[in-house]
Amino acid sequence: MFENTIKEEHIINFDSSERVKIYIANFDFEVGKLPLFQYFKNIFIEIPQRDNIKITLSNEDDEIVYINNDRDENLYNNFINKEYENDELIHIKIEINKSIQNNTFSIYSYDKFVQDITQLQLNSIIEAFSVLYKDSPEYIIFEVFSDIIPFKTKTMFFSPKGYENCITNFNRIKRLEECRLYSDFKLFSKYTLLPDDFYIENNFENNPFTSIFSKIRTIFSFLFISYSSTVDNSNIKGNINGQGFKEDYIYDLNSIQENSIAFDIYNWTYTDGNIIDKKILLNNILSVSNKSDIINSLDESILNSIKFNYNLYLKKNMYEYLDMKNKVANFITEIVSKMGEYEMILLEKFKSNIFAIFIFLFTIILNNVVSNKSITNIFTREITILLEFTLASSLIYLIICVIELNHKLKRVFESYYKLKYNYNNIFTENELEKIFENDKIIKETKKKINKAEVIYTIMWVLFLIVSFFVIEKISLSPTIIKL
Known part of the structure; x- marks a missing residue:
């Protein structure tokens, strides 16, 4: 797709990287095999208006020319028609600065994007997605310019360019407001994420995001079911405050293991009913369990106990x-x-x-x-x-x-x-x-x-x-x- 457009047959030394907000490709052409300007026009056509592309050409004498749009043909021709040695290389750098528009965000090289995300520390991944959601608080469509298997969470869609099945019934703005009102998460304004953002609804085998998303989902579920909570660069802290018992639980971010029950408890708490009553009741039950490791101790029996006691309370x-x-x-x-x-x-x-x-x-x-x-x-x-x-x-x-x-x-x-x-x-x-x-x-x-x-x-x-x-x-x- 996009990189296929770049990889013309005479290209050499191709290398690319993609971080969250920027895509960079570096490659060379021999002077005698430089493409026509139409090559660059085809690249410009691929780039959506929400993103900003800059193409830099340089020769071995460190002369540089910038091509910013498809009207710079004369500039390009003047540069390549200089006197060069036959074996001299022209270096080309493509830099694309990405931004969100209409809830849509570009991924030009899915494999490089995944590689960059998976190499980050968990707190850096959380910060990266927090920045994206601040620009698009309802949902995000990741428009991928390469072949992938589409998948989605409640509020994220990873799909190839032109894929139109991106519909969600989840009201993220409403849930954010409920979490802000009914949880005492100290850094809510900085980390505007929900567990639902990382709940994969249609997954596939060997999805590289499965493990990371599961951990983040577990972390934020714990933060929102705790009586009060906070997070810093290396730790999360949650307070369980029940009848006659109050305990702080501190975890290293990178040691968190997935626990789907944590999300089930969070989802039950913030879906229908009286959220305040539910949080008080679940904190009472969690305090009675008196576990040294509250996250990993969450299981079906605790969830069933919470639901059972809440039904008694309702009656x-x-x-x-x-x-x-x-x-x-x-x-x-x-x-x-x-x-x-x-x-x-x-x-x-x-x-x-x-x-x-x-x-x-x-x-x-x-x-x-x-x-x-x-x-x-x-x-x-x-x-x-x-x-x-x-x-x-x-x-x-x-x-x-x-x-x-x-x-x-x-x-x-x-x-x-x-x-x-x-x-x-x-x-x-x-x-x-x-x-x-x-x-x-x-x-x-x-x-x-x-x-x-x-x-x-x-x-x-x-x-x-x-x-x-x-x-x-x-x-x-x-x-x-x-x-």
Whole structure:
């Protein structure tokens, strides 16, 4: 692929190297066998725009010329058309500085890239991938310009150029934030890596990255399940803090052995459920195991014990949750019932007020009958003023009733929302909204009461207005004007 483009048949002394961020190839041509400039154009065509290529030509007199793009043909021709000895060599150096763009990163010589990575100390490998993920925090596609068997982790894809099956459903940004919030990893800002980054999902035999990725996956799993942790150039340190037991575990980075259970525990901890509760519980269980080598002691029995105890914890919490939920439901029912009673208060007081006015009127009529006075002469000016004063008193009474009703409703609503607020530390926001049904019942009841309040107030005011005009109509001496 890419190196095949470089290796023209007359090339000699070819040598290449590829570190994480740079690819370098050195080779020679005899003067009489130098290629046409089209050779360099073909190389430029291979290089994606995200990378920067520089080609340097030098002769035995240490004269140097730089070819930076496919427009430097005249520069090249002038250099090679000088007078040279037939056996003189022209040295060519290709240097490509690589960068990430659109989550894609180039590998020009996969074998040399692997060789460089595998020769590094583990802390250097961790630092190298940390730098890459800072430039591409979601995922990385390693576009390889040579033949390889494609493979991937949850967030890395190693595939030949043009390979399109690079899809992940793993939300790396979300998991990073969860690890930042729920783990006390002291150097999180420096090493922005996850165990998932090194979990190979489709592997193949003799994959050179298998061992390295497994070790890094184990290291970061341990860092994130520990109560607190840190890492330096040569060691990692994790603290297990359980009930009545606190222990620091220190490991030499290069002595770490793969332990897939460490990743299983990490993955269980940060997938679904309450992460804080899970971390507290697993630290308690790990502290009980009281092993001198916590990483290598992690096995299926410990993982099963963690899951079993967490299920017991959930069942206990579920009973408490249901009991609390029932109490909340009963309280809401009481509040709604009480608000339903308030709905009828204004109507009852309206009815009582009408009844009192008619009793008063009946008393006046009865008093006149007993006094042998004519009924037609009842509504004198004094009686008219007295009746209209009664209507005015009824209006004042209506205002007081409305104020009292609104005050009682306000106290009920405050009680309701105070109850909801008090459960903020017990239930999640979604659980609260589900239990309180998004305040649907209280809102509908409030709307219903407000509607009834408006209707009964209008009825009351209309009654007073009609009564006033009737009194004025039948009065012998109306207070305003004879209608």
